[in-house]
Structures are given as C-alpha cells and as structure tokens.
Amino acid sequence: MLYWLLKWVVFLPVIRLLFRPWVEGREHIPSSGPAILVGNHVSAGDTYLLPALISRRVIFPAKAEAFEGRGFRGRVLKIFLEGIGMKPMDRSGGRASATSMVSVSQVLRQGQLLGIFPEGTRSPDGRLHKGKTGVARLALQARVPVIPVGMVDTAFVRLPVLGIPVMRRPGLRIGAPLDFSRYAGAGNDRDVLRYVTDEIMAAVQQLSGQTYVDAYASSVKAAAAEGRPFAVTELERPGVGKPVPPLPPATSAPSVSDSA
Template identity: 45%
Template sequence: MLQLLTRSVLGPLARAVYRPVVSGAEHVPAEGPVLLAANHRAAVDTAALGLVSPRPVRFLGKAEYFTGRGPRGRAMAGLVSALGYVPVERGHAKAGLAALEAARRVLEAGEVFGIYPEGTRSRDGRLHRGHTGVAALALATGAPVVPVALSGTDRVQPVGARLPRLARVEVRFGAPLEFSRYTGLAAAPAIRRAVTDEVMAAILDLSGQEYVDTYHPRPERDAA
C-alpha cells in the first residue's frame, strides 16, 4: 500500500521534473512474476525504474537501511520501504544465498523484481559481464525476464555527486525473454551462464553501450 501511494505521489512529480522518455512498457506482463534486468548507470537507477514501471517493483536493500535510528534513520527506512526494497543482510559468507532467496520469495508471490546483473553500477559507462543470479532466479521460478536499458541517470547523479541534477532520462523495456526450454537444468553452471549472456545481449541491444566481457570490480564501499 505504501509503495503504491509513493508511486502515485512521486511518480507524477518525477515525470514532471525529469520528463523521462519511456518506451516498451507494454512488454512488462500485466500479471504474474517478472524479472526486470537492467543496466546500472547510477544510484538513482532504482528510483527511476521503480517510478516508470507499469507495475510496482521490488528491489534488494541493505538491512541497515531499515534499522536506522533518529530522524534521518527513520526517514531512510520509510523511503526504502516505500520504494519497495526488500531487506537483506550483507557482509557475510551466506549473503548471496540470502539475497537470492529473498528475491525468489518476491517472484513466487507473483510480484515484479528488479535486478542489475552487473552487480554494481558502471563507473566507465560500459556494459559489463553479468553475474548469473538473474539466470538462477529465472530458471528456479519460471519468471520471464524483461531486459531494461537506462540512460541519462549517470548525468542526473554522476559518481561522487550527493544531490541529483536535472537531465533527461530514458528507460527502454525490451520484449520478455523466457527460458522454459531449460526446465530442470537450473543447477548446470553452463546453462546459467548461457541464460545470463542472452539477457545481457538483450540489454546491450537496448542500451547501445560498449560491452566488456569482464565483471565490473566492486568499489570497496559496495563490497563491504
């Protein structure tokens, strides 16, 4: 309910200020589980994607965002909850498995889950090799994957900028990808790699970025 209220209030305001160009939104299935797999250009990508998507989107968020104290901490907790974040613990050996399990629960509830296969936002503007979590989720739940390309968000909030700036944002949704042909093969690393590469190729077609077949290194503060 809170997420819907936030979308109804912040969505029109953000569209009025930033006038985002949105195309292909009709590709997002009207019901059932959906994975939105996007490139990652800036910290504001989650807000941009969540506010222009035709359906509410859930994202993973660090658990500490939900437990802050004082006015600032409570404001942050309210904001991330309103934006649809799902709390996950980070910084321990099982964090990756916990994140996948949290995402799987969202999809099995028939909701939309947003994921950035690159794992972190690109510092060089290029599209980097995707991690296979997106494939693991698609194969485990049967959810279709809608590729998404965001552009302009890196100008709204460049690396190191604390406050957003005015810049035109474009969000392109691609045709859904489904992987039922791999039913029963989710445990095979080669299959997960093939599915991930197909998703990244679709994102590349939408974004027009230069592709780099290496993982983007995580900044120290993201890896902590």
C-alpha cells in the first residue's frame, strides 16, 4: 500500500513535473511473471526514476546496514524500507551474504520484478564500471529473464540561480530480455558468472551509451578517498577478448516460475 501511494501520489507527479522524463522500450517489460531489471547507476535518483516510470512494481535490495539503524530515525527508516518492499542485502560476503541472497531471490519466487545495479554503487565519474557477479548468480539460479536498462542523463545538476539539484530530461532505454538459461547448470563456475555478468553489462552499455571501465566502482572510489592513484583501463565493451565458456551438462532443475 505504501509503495503505490508514494509512487502515484508523490514520486511520479513530481518527477513528471520537474524532470519531464522519457521512456523507450516499455514493451520489453513483461506484463506478469518474474524478471530482473538491471541498470547502470549514475545518480541517487535512479532508484526512484526506474520504478516510477514503469507500471509494475519493482523491488530493490538495499544495504543491510540501512535496516539496522538505532534510535527513532533508524526505526522510522526500517519501517519505510520494509513498507516499500526493500530487501536487506548483506555485502560482507560469506554466509551472511548467502542468507540475504535467499531473501532477495524470494522476490522472484513471488513472480515480481527485482531491480539491481550490478556496479554496486553510483559511478564516480559517469562511466560504466565492472559489474559484480551476484546478478548472474541470481539469474542462473532463478532461471528468469534479465532486462537491461540504460539510465540516460540521470545525473543531478544544480540550477544556477537557486542551486536546486535537478535532472534535465532523464530517460530510460529498456532493452529486450536476455536469456541465460543455457548456463543454469553451471552452479558457481566463476568463468560462467563473469561471462553472464559481462554480457548483461554490455547490453546496458549499448543502451546507456557510456564508456566502459574494467574496474569496480567501489575500488575507484576507495582510491580517490585515500588520495592514491588508481589506474583503470577503458574497454570497447565488458568481457571483450574473453572466450565464451562451454555449456554445462543439461539439468532439469525448475525455474522460479515453475515452482511458484
């Protein structure tokens, strides 16, 4: 209830009035059933723009720390995040991360849309950065389509007079669904997970038009914060020059849509 109230009464009217956004490729969003929406992450507004501009509900994972705040403010934030359907994602690795992945994948088992920004954090320089393989692991385990989304001109700029941050005609380019079910039996094969992730990020890059940097955005940010140089390599596209991994043996494991 809170999600739809905020979407139709608050976010969508404000976004349309102030930013005049545009959308291409709405037809690629399935009318029902689970799918993963994967986009580039340039601005804090991306998390609001994407779900506001498509008709179906989109649920994003949020960092687990946001659900653990103390005091009145922390409790209010937790209630808000849970009210709009956000799922806590532990990024520390190991068992904790695996457990939170189960919670996030529940969104797909319920036949809903899951939104993910594989860069893991906002781009520090406007370029597209290396994707983390969690999105590939989710897609292969759940056997659901991955829908690439290019966020265009979503960076905030300040008005010269009042200094108010605004977006100037931001847009979404939604691409055709990607099917990686042929690799569903690969398990945790690192080469397969990296290949699938790179293919997803390449589709996003084609839609967003960004330059690709073969480095994690978090590493670039950490180096900048510490004042140390960090060499990065620009590539034509993610995964360029890497071989396509062989297909795994056939498997009959059900998809989330089969088991829902």
